[in-house]
Amino acid sequence: MTTSQDDLLPGTRRALLHRIAVAQSEGRAPSLVAAVARGGKAVWHGARTSVDGHGPDENVQYRIGSITKTFTAVLVLRLRDEGLLDLGDPLEKHLPGTGAGEITIAQLLAHTGGLAAESPAPWWERTPGSLRPDLVDVLGEQPFRHPVGRRHHYSNPGYTLLGALVEEVRGAAWEDVLRREVLEPLGLHRTSGSPQAPHAGGWAVHPWADVMMPEPSEDLGRMAPAGQLWSTTADLARFAGFLLLGDDRVLSAASVQEMRTPAAPAETADLAAGTSYGLGMQIVNRAGRTLVGHSGSLPGFLAGLVISVDDDVAAVVLANCTSGPPTFTVAADLVRIVAEAEPRVPEPWRPMAEVDHAVLELAGQWYWGTQPFGLRLSAAGGLALEPLSSVGRGARFRANGDGTWTGLDGYYAGELLRPVRRTDGSVRHLDLGSFVFTRQPYEEGASVPGGVDPEGWRGLP
Incomplete structure (x- = not known):
């Protein structure tokens, strides 16, 4: 039997089905649907339901709660990329009169604006949005709980402000x-603010008895940008592919990567749990794997969207119960099952098409003081600095087009790498954010700060 690139092996499909079956059974969910995507395309759908003879498929809508926030963040990043605002701008510059205008747009995206987690009573998720017609009704008389920018504190009203900013x-x-x-450019035709048939009903399951009660489905009004949307596993699998690869019709690969990058200071508990937050996306480190995505919940519904960029695998899990299966965790398990059973096959190694000898000269071994490093030139044209001992800071660099390079990650992110050349054009040393890297440790005649002892290296006197 020939297996196409997008197919999963029978054993993998069986393991995925088993995981969602356990989740639906132990979580006592009326129904649970899931999807796995690889290479930007859905490769598996599964469903479990308490209704005999009726299985929801990948086109049945469920409410996705706070996964809505990721959609709102995409809209804000689009405004930034068009030059209509800067993420460092205070909200007041573009949306005056809110009473929370000192918060920057980036702080709202990352939940570091110090705003309350919820809007004033009554509980906004279970009451009509008409009770909160204006932003002042969403924020209340005392909108702040913490100093602006000092800590990560998840805020639903913060995303209401971002939605109002977009408007x-x-x-x-x-x-x-x-x-x-x-939605239209990405082909997410089954994602909407109001439910469209076929859709699941939301249920509350009694904690001590196997009985259920229907939950109300409210239009959230002003709070919609924080949690209004309904969607399907098919649409969210496609959306996950966008969050992985970008789409220039909506948002570039660089901008979605920015969304996936930590942007908020982690709380002590978050550090212990390996969690952080980017721009509209949660980031979790689990068993050596970095996962990004978002969880969601509203009365009657639970949702989880999880992506492993390194494994090129994403998973979506949706359920129609107020409390029950941990959908984000289940989605993470689906990613792990595929990543471990069918690990990503790397692209074939290929040499560079063209060689810039001025750049090639930079490759090889360098020393910062006495610490050895290797500088490697990739086929894609970037540089990677790698410590050759158990200590040292590594980083990747992109070319600036003028002979200098900018750090992309780690300690040297944003720092400038500059080759310093002799009069004959050969490289004398590297300057990296004022650190001098030489071909030999404390090389004689090199521009090492503080100078090099003229007697050179010696043994014990």
């Missing part, structure tokens, strides 16, 4: 902008 800059309703700029 102010675009001059149109948040949902209309979302449909025009994200």
Whole structure:
């Protein structure tokens, strides 16, 4: 039997089905649907249900709760990429009069604005949005719980402000902008603000008895950018592919990578749990694997979207119960099952098409003081600095086009790497954020700060 690139092996499919079956059974969910994507395409769908003869498929809508926030963040990054705002701008510059205008747009995206987690009572998720017609009703008289920018504190009202920002800059309703700029270009035709048949009903399952009660489904009004959307596993699998690869019609690969990068200071508990937050995306380190995505919940529904960039695998899990299976954890397990059973096959190694000898000269061994490093030139044209001992800071660098390089990660992120050349054009040393790297440890005649002892290396006197 020939297996196409997008197929999963029978054993993998069996393991995926077993995982969601356990989740639906132990979580006592009326129904649970899931999908796995690889290479930007859905490769598996599964469902479990308590109703005999009826299995929801990948086109049945469920409410996705706070996964909505990731969609809202995409809209804000689009405004930034168009030059209509800067993430460092205070909200007041573009949306005056909120009473929370000192918070920057980046702080709202990363939940570091110090705002309350919820809007004032009554509980906004279970009451009509008409009770909160204006931003002042969402924020309340005392919107702040912490100093601005000092800590990560998840805030639903913060994303209401971001939705209002989108409306102010675009001059149109948040949902209309979302449909025009994200949903339609990506082909997410089964994602909407209001439920569209076929859709699941939301249920509360009694904690001490196997009985259920229907949950109300409210239009969240102003709070919609924080949690309004309904979607399907098929649409969310496609959305996960976008969050992995980008799509220039919506947002570039560089901008979605920015969303996946930690942007908030971690709490002590978060450090212990290996969790952080980017720009509209949660980041979790689990068993040596970095996962990004978002969880979601509203009365009657639970949702989880998880992506492993390194494994090129994403998973979506949706359930129609108020409490029950841990959908984010289950989605993470689906990613792990595929990544371990069918690990990503690397692309064939290929040499560079063209060689810039001025860059090739930089490759090889360098020393910062007495610490050895290797500088490697990749076929893609980037540089990678790698410590050759058990200590030392590594980093990747991109070319700036003028002979200098900018760090992309780690300690040297944003720092400038500059080759310093002799009069004949050969490289004398490397300057990396004021650190001098030489071909030999404390090389004689090199521009090492503090100078090099003229007697050179010696043994014990």
